[in-house]
Amino acid sequence: METARLRMVRTGQWSDEQHMGRRWPVGCVALEVTQRCNLDCTLCYLSENAEAIRDLPLAELFRRIETIALMYGPNTDVQITGGDPTLRKREDLVAIVRHIRAHRMRPTLFTNGIRATRDLLGELAAAGLVDVAFHVDMTQRRAGYASEAELNAVRRDYIRRARGLGLAIMFNTTVFGGNFHELEALAAFFLTVSDDVSFASFQLQADTGRGTGGERPQIISPDSVADALRAGVGADLSFGIPGTGHRNCNRYAMALVCNGRAYDFYRDRQLVKPLLAATAGVVVDRQHRWRAVRAFAAWALRHPGYLPLLSRLGWRHMWRMRRDLVAARGRLTKISFFIHNFMSACQLERERVDACVFMAATADGPISMCLHNARRDDFVLAPIRMDVGAATRFWNPVNGRVQHDGGMGPPPSAAPRQAKGRARRAVARR
């Protein structure tokens, strides 16, 4: 934890409100279990060689999980991602979830949902999966959907698939020139499903990987996205509290939802600030909201000195929501909004990479996701060292064979029908 705190100090991000280095030593670590995908999004961060790369052996993935556990400890969030992880064999996915859980970390499945059946989600939930994060947006070019509003039917279907399985449900949306104008309506939609959906993340367009979408239009920035989300939910959400790493990277906000109306949870910043630091050790159960509330209540009983502050905060919220609380007979939910400002491959900023809270697992340990995306082939094409008895061998991700040396060999050549992103465009032009 101290290493994380010092990184925040060095990059000028340490404050009373900062979670990195206080509540967690890393925001999350992405574990890419395949480079293959069943979509070809216009802003894909994968390499143009992705389709020709073999899936990492389970032994290597287990080794990476153990490295993450060693570095960051229990309750670390591990994202099972890719490509799309559901392209991996089902038994592999179950084994990966179990291994993460066995190290007391929290696995999240990141998927475009196409192959995420209720049956599969149920089996993964039984194996210890904590969350499912569905990526749904117009960069995916799903046939038959002409707007984010039309894609709400897909979102509702995915919610039905995951509802009642004990999973926290999240949605990821890439914000680009083609859907920025729909952000307000999308935020309003997420409010209507906040009974089921606890987290809505918005990733800003970045020119990295094989995607053909190019540079981000100037109109899109963390501030403009925050404004659109505020307008969409009809509340002046406090983005930026708690701090989640570098302020130019991430903005977090939380809304209490009552009778369909949103209320800014962090509105009373001065009252909240001391509580953020004091409750940093309370583990939040994302799967069972009332268990999370009980955990905080138990903390408050063990720390009676904070009771006056907590009751002042509670009464302020209740007073603001009084009419809606009556109308909703006290029913209250919450939804978090997150803005993630990925950097384009040619615009990496040293300070932000040093303050990164969103890491990607590699053979040599976790590194910043932005850095990983910018140099992806250096990592995904590199042969993986494997100790076979007393001998050292290397697994080659291009041909899937074990070899004596760590030489990369020629880059893979994906068949034209496999080509995606820019490569696909080049094939189409021939």
Ligand code: SF4
């Ligand atoms: S450096 Fe990139 S991946 Fe890391 S937190 Fe910042 S925007 Fe996210």
